[in-house]
Amino acid sequence: MTETHLPRFHGDTILLDIDETVTRSTGRSAGEVTIDALYAVVAQVQGVDVEEAVRLVAARCDPHLESIEPHLGALGLSTRMLWDVVRPMMASCVGVHDDAVDAVRALHARGFRLYPATTNSRFMALLKLSVAGLGDVDGSEHFNDVFGGSEVVAEGKTGPAFYHAVLERTGSRAQQTIHVGDDPQLDALAAQQAGIDQVVLVNRDLEMPWSRADTGAVTVRSLRTLADIVDQPEDG
Numbered sequence: 216m217t218e219t220h221l222p223r224f225h226g227d228t229i230l231l232d233i234d235e236t237v238t239r240s241t242g243r244s245a246g247e248v249t250i251d252a253l254y255a256v257v258a259q260v261q262g263v264d265v266e267e268a269v270r271l272v273a274a275r276c277d278p279h280l281e282s283i284e285p286h287l288g289a290l291g292l293s294t295r296m297l298w299d300v301v302r303p304m305m306a307s308c309v310g311v312h313d314d315a316v317d318a319v320r321a322l323h324a325r326g327f328r329l330y331p332a333t334t335n336s337r338f339m340a341l342l343k344l345s346v347a348g349l350g351d352v353d354g355s356e357h358f359n360d361v362f363g364g365s366e367v368v369a370e371g372k373t374g375p376a377f378y379h380a381v382l383e384r385t386g387s388r389a390q391q392t393i394h395v396g397d398d399p400q401l402d403a404l405a406a407q408q409a410g411i412d413q414v415v416l417v418n419r420d421l422e423m424p425w426s427r428a429d430t431g432a433v434t435v436r437s438l439r440t441l442a443d444i445v446d447q448p449e450d451g
């Protein structure tokens with residue numbers, strides 16, 4: 216059966232995936248570029264060659280598996296120092312979905328509480344949001360808070376435990392929360408398993424403007440549609 220009316224979602228809180236929802240990869244992985252830059256900056260600050268810098272970093276953390284930000288101080292770096300080196304490099308590896316940027320601005324202006332729901336570290340999430348014009352090294356004026364995936368649960372966004380923890384961390388109620396992402400498994404199923412029934416997926420290759428799955432998840436072709444389908448409780 217074909218639905219003709221756009222479904223409506225109600226809530227005060229919107230969780231937003233970042234990768235392929237707000238930004239996309241356009242070249243080398245932003246994470247790999249950041250790790251290479253980390254080695255170069257550590258080498259410079261410590262006066263060692265890059266090989267030694269790799270060893271110094273490895274003694275503190277595995278930057279491929281965990282957030283590097285908590286270890287920067289011990290490596291002689293500030294967050295700002297790494298940011299200033301890495302941020303200009305992001306233009307070549309991070310693309311922006313303008314429909315998502317418009318949606319974030321519109322929803323923030325309407326007073327929704329916005330939080331990221333991503334496996335990215337806080338540093339990487341802010342880098343990507345900054346390319347989209349939605350944040351900088353200190354945070355985002357459009358999001359109530361920006362936190363990395365492993366700050367929520369150690370394993371990041373891998374299942375419903377992540378969403379339970381995000382709801383708790385942000386003081387949100389599942390029934391008043393709408394999750395927006397692009398991955399049917401991690402963004403729709405896992406969120407719904409955590410009690411967030413209201414899920415919007417974006418698929419920019421969708422032929423029709425929107426469709427609704429048996430699970431209740433709505434897929435839209437453009438996130439500009441989002442502003443048309445979400446209401447705050449007091450909106451009626």
Ligand SMILES: [Mg+2]
Nearest residue numbers: 232234235397
């Ligand atoms: Mg994604």
